[in-house]
Amino acid sequence: MKDHVRSNWHNAVLVCRKCSKKLDGGFGKDGEERLAKALRRHLSLKKGRKAAAGIIEANCLGVCPRGAVTVVNGAASRDWLLVRPGADLDALAAALDLPAQAEAQNPGWLTQNA
Numbered sequence: 001m002k003d004h005v006r007s008n009w010h011n012a013v014l015v016c017r018k019c020s021k022k023l024d025g026g027f028g029k030d031g032e033e034r035l036a037k038a039l040r041r042h043l044s045l046k047k048g049r050k051a052a053a054g055i056i057e058a059n060c061l062g063v064c065p066r067g068a069v070t071v072v073n074g075a076a077s078r079d080w081l082l083v084r085p086g087a088d089l090d091a092l093a094a095a096l097d098l099p100a101q102a103e104a105q106n107p108g109w110l111t112q113n114a
């Protein structure tokens, strides 16, 4: 059995599942999607380890903001974000250092074309 596996993840982001459930949507085109799903769809990320970044729903992170979702950037875990419904997903992706859409669809695109 292997003792490690590779992934294409450039970064990992934790999104509080319980905050997302409390909001009952709030993100995406019609405002009906949960933040993690809306962000994955917005960036056209592939599934699982083949995605350019991991956006993972985690259990309660202990902040429990009203009317927002707690989000942790795995690469910059000292500052957590409280994301309100309807937030600009492009700005959020930039704040979380997530790859832009083109990079998310084709990992290595930026380095190949630089």
Ligand code: FES
Residues within 6 Å of the ligand: 016, 017, 018, 019, 020, 060, 061, 062, 063, 064, 065, 070
């Ligand atoms: S419910 Fe999200 S941080 Fe506690």
